[in-house]
Amino acid sequence: MGLHTLRLATVPLTFSTFTSRLFLKPIPPNTLQTLGQFSRHVQPRKPFLVRAFSASAAVHETPPTQASDSSAARPQWKASIDFKWIRDNKEAVEINIKNRNSNADLGGVIELYENMVNLQKEVEGIREERNNVAKKMKGKLEPSERERLVEEGKSLKESLVTLEEDLVKLQDELQQVARSIPNMTHPDVPIGGEDSSAIRKEVGSPREFTFPIKDHLQLGKDLDLIDFDSASEASGSKFFYLKNEAVLLEMALLNWTLSEVMKKGFTPLTTPEIVRSSIVEKCGFQPRGDNTQVYSIDGTDQCLIGTAEIPVGGIHMDSILLESVLPLKYIAFSHCFRTEAGAAGAATKGLYRVHQFSKAEMFILCRPEDSETFHHELIQIEEDLFTSLGLHFKTLDMATADLGAPAYRKFDIEAWMPGLGRYGEISSASNCTDYQSRRLGIRYRPSEPLQTGSKKGKASLPATKFVHTLNATACAVPRMMVCLLENYQQEDGSVVIPEPLRPFMGGIELIKPKLR
Amino acid sequence: MGLHTLRLATVPLTFSTFTSRLFLKPIPPNTLQTLGQFSRHVHPRKPFLVRAFSASPAAVQEIPPTQASDSSAARPQWKASIDFKWIRDNKEAVEINIKNRNSNADLGGVIELYENMVNLQKEVEGIREERNNVAKKMKGKLEPSERERLVEEGKSLKESLVTLEEDLVKLQDELQQVARSIPNMTHPDVPVGGEDSSAIRKEVGSPREFSFPIKDHLQLGKDLDLIDFDSASEVSGSKFFYLKNEAVLLEMALLNWTLSEVMKKGFTPLTTPEIVRSSIVEKCGFQPRGDNTQVYSIDGTDQCLIGTAEIPVGGIHMDSILLESALPLKYIAFSHCFRTEAGAAGAATKGLYRVHQFSKAEMFVLCRPEDSETFHDELIQIEEDLFTSLGLHFKTLDMATADLGAPAYRKFDIEAWMPGLGRYGEISSASNCTDYQSRRLGIRYRPSEPVQTGSKKGKASLPATKFVHTLNATACAVPRMMVCLLENYQQDDGSVVIPEPLRPFMGGIEIIKPKLR
Secondary structure, eight states: OOSSOOOBOOOOSHHHHHHHHHTTSOOOHHHHTTSGGGGGGOOOOOGGGGGGOOSSSOOOOOOHHHHHHHHHTOOSSOOOOOHHHHHHTHHHHHHHHHHTTOOOOHHHHHHHHHHHHHHHHHHHHHHHHHHHHHHHTTSOOOHHHHHHHHHHHHHHHHHHHHHHHHHHHHHHHHHHHHTTSOOOOOTTSOOSSGGGOEEEEEESOOOOOSSOOOOHHHHHHHTTOEEHHHHHHHTOTTOOEEETHHHHHHHHHHHHHHHHHHTTTOEEEEOOSEEEHHHHHHTTBOOSSTTOOOOBBTTSSEEEOSSTHHHHHHTTTTEEEEGGGOOEEEEEEEEEEOOOTTOOSGGGSGGGSOSEEEEEEEEEEEOGGGHHHHHHHHHHHHHHHHHHTTOOEEEEEOOGGGSOTTOSEEEEEEEEETTTTEEEEEEEEEEOTTHHHHHHTEEEEOSSOBOOOOTTOOOBOOOOEEOEEEEEEEEEHHHHHHHHHHHSBOTTSOEEOOGGGGGGGTTOOEEOOOOO | OOSSOOOBOOOOSHHHHHHHHHTTSOOOHHHHTTSGGGGGGOOOOOTTHHHHOOSOOOOOOOOOHHHHHHHHHTOOSSOOOOOHHHHHHTHHHHHHHHHHTTOOOOHHHHHHHHHHHHHHHHHHHHHHHHHHHHHHHTTSOOOHHHHHHHHHHHHHHHHHHHHHHHHHHHHHHHHHHHHTTSOOOOOTTSOOSSGGGOEEEEEESOOOOOSSOOOOHHHHHHHTTOEEHHHHHHHTOTTOOEEETHHHHHHHHHHHHHHHHHHTTTOEEEEOOSEEEHHHHHHTTBOOSSTTOOOOBBTTSSEEEOSSTHHHHHHTTTTEEEEGGGOOEEEEEEEEEEOOOTTOOSGGGSGGGSOSEEEEEEEEEEEOGGGHHHHHHHHHHHHHHHHHHTTOOEEEEEOOGGGSOTTOSEEEEEEEEETTTTEEEEEEEEEEOTTHHHHHHTEEEEOSSOBOOOOTTOOOBOOOOEEOEEEEEEEEEHHHHHHHHHHHSBOTTSOEEOOGGGGGGGTTOOEEOOOOO
16 A cells, blocks of 8 residues: 555454344334334334244344444445355465454354355245245135235235345444455465565665764755744644755656656556545545544545555446456555554654655556566566665565555565664555455456356356456655655765656756755 | 635624623623633622723623623634734724625724723723732831731732733633634725726737637546546545546646746745644634635544645744845745535536646745735736746736635736636636735744834834735646646647647657547
């Protein structure tokens, strides 16, 4: 998803224990009538209904408060999660959850799924019974027999309505609980925490300075490039104004990055920076809660994007693409907004962690069989860009516990920031396989007709598949500025502009101290 | 303030009638205790206090608690340095100005509150003096009974002082609220009347004549794969958009070219925060709250999204005293702008013309009062030069009184011809806000020349600070420029020519051609 780690969606788990039993209990009509979305089909209950509930648990009334809780958590959208696959690969999923340090409740998901499958069978059974009754009534019948069939049909219809309501609730709950299951992991990813991450590549070495160096904050102040103090008054801490050459440097970085990445066949985009909260969720981020990284707009269901990955992910939402248009490769420019709740300490100094910044983000939609190749292309583009700028950096194959829920594999690049005296993340490239596309509803239809043993040799329309999505930072401006200012500072306090950027900032080669 | 008209701050007026009488009445302590900010100094009342309220007939009676609570809720979070004395001394001119500008400001209420406040200040000073006298008397040798009497009197005076000071704070707060709705005064040359009365200052070019059926920018944007409103409507809502392909490069070229042109005139480039405290929005003269607000607020904070870079640039020197030698400060600020566009509807909202989010380069000048008219002319000249370079046909209008927002002393709008929409549309706006914003933002300067006020000893006294004047003007509001460029430069074959000045800023692209799909 790019820089900083947006907190990824987690779902309250306390929930499942209760509702996995709920579907076995009839809910009194007066309770249901208080729930907007379930109230339409409410019918008076009859003892007959109990029959429909096969398995366990006694028939007793559910307290209204519990039912309301269930309704409140109703998902606004549906992720096409492959529950059958999860159940059939239970052990692998379990190990993956453990490796990724996730708190997903696999047992709960499988239990809910099996309950749902059973309930679906019940519903089908009753539908069949009802059809049989309807069939019987077509013939000539004794009045008493007809009366009996009418009653039976009515009774079956009522139980069907109730079971279908229960099925909807169960599906909703399965959605909620299952969303916390992380993507599976590439077999080559190192297992463990951050320390286990493997170095894929290292470029350059730390520059050796013959003079006492400044950090980017000091350089920004001395060269009149960055104003945190005024921004703190006008907006709050961790906001900033860029001034003078810093404005040109931002434009140059973005222009140069766009033109370099467009050469590789990427389509440039600018995006909305206000999006519906559901899009944020579908991309795997959590727009609500105390520790959310997401700014919400007051009085609407909209929020500010933390990365262009979100609106670009949304651009093909709920659509079926032609295989021939794949891959779709985008380079999107946007401003990004993050609350940075909970962030503190030295890592938050100056431009390193801020509430608002400019970023160019790459995003690819492709066929599943191509996503690994494109993941390597993305990381190669990043490495080429940062090498051109003369940075010293390391590319890391991030360990399992450091992957966000959507990522199947993630490469981070950490560059040397001499003023801060450490390496800092400047980019991140993730292959999300079908994690996001199953939530965003982005499919494609293979061009080749499938040769499934259709006896008549007729070409059947091939089934749709989910695309794979990948995202990678091309240029997160503030962290690039940290690198450029700190690495290219000179003894006289000036900063040299790397050659590739000069044509994009009117030929400026050097940022010199201003005469005041 | 740039494009579109953000709704300007208006203040509920019903309020003044009630509180303009309030200060004449003692408020029972049990009422005050319910008001957070006033409750600290509550003392039991004594009949003595009534004396303190000089003027009017108003009986001493209890105020219902609900009214008192209303008053507390409206307490202003910041203070505008409004020149009330000047307003009172120029009552007729202010009255005519309010009428000309179609404002609903309550001048009578302001003046009444101000005079009540002045009277109350005098009362407070009188009691302070009495108290000092009592304290002085107690320094000498005294009979115990006399000392006792003085102690009691001092105590009584202190109590009444505390109460009166509380009343004074309330009165000042209310004066603030009511007075903020008074608009800036108006330049004498501004035509009086509604939009139709606006005078044409300049007209450049003429509408292009097309020899083929023309498209509007929406159709061109779709045919050339440049703008995607449909996806944005799903992802974000209506009136949001993605730019694609050459449109992205065109936006960058417009901003880069504009910045480099305006920097040549000595403007300092800036990028700004796009989330600001609501108080800054108010201080710039916009209304961040209410049903019809144009401002997006952030949930759970006192922050909101900017509708124009004028707001964060206005805030950059807030509460400071600048050196005269630093003036003028000329900024060209790039930001994204966010507007709810509540209430906007109809044909004028088509496509890119009115959208929730857009990029804009905005000029902002802080200068000495005597220079603001000159800089206003410079700003409008820069705008006219930019749009002339791009080959647009446009008119510059000296906007009539009823069309000015509260902060503007004078405003020039530029309206350009948009052939696809078949009308002129506003593409820029340049306002001289004189000291309206600086009095709210607290931006002063100290003149360099020592003032030669008849100081007998010939000693150079430090000159008094003055409020700067602020001006703002759109340099480039990207979506409306795109409307103009796409619609005016379309060709018979569906392509669009890029104006020459922009080509070096978009990698030499001369024409946007239909894509082969």
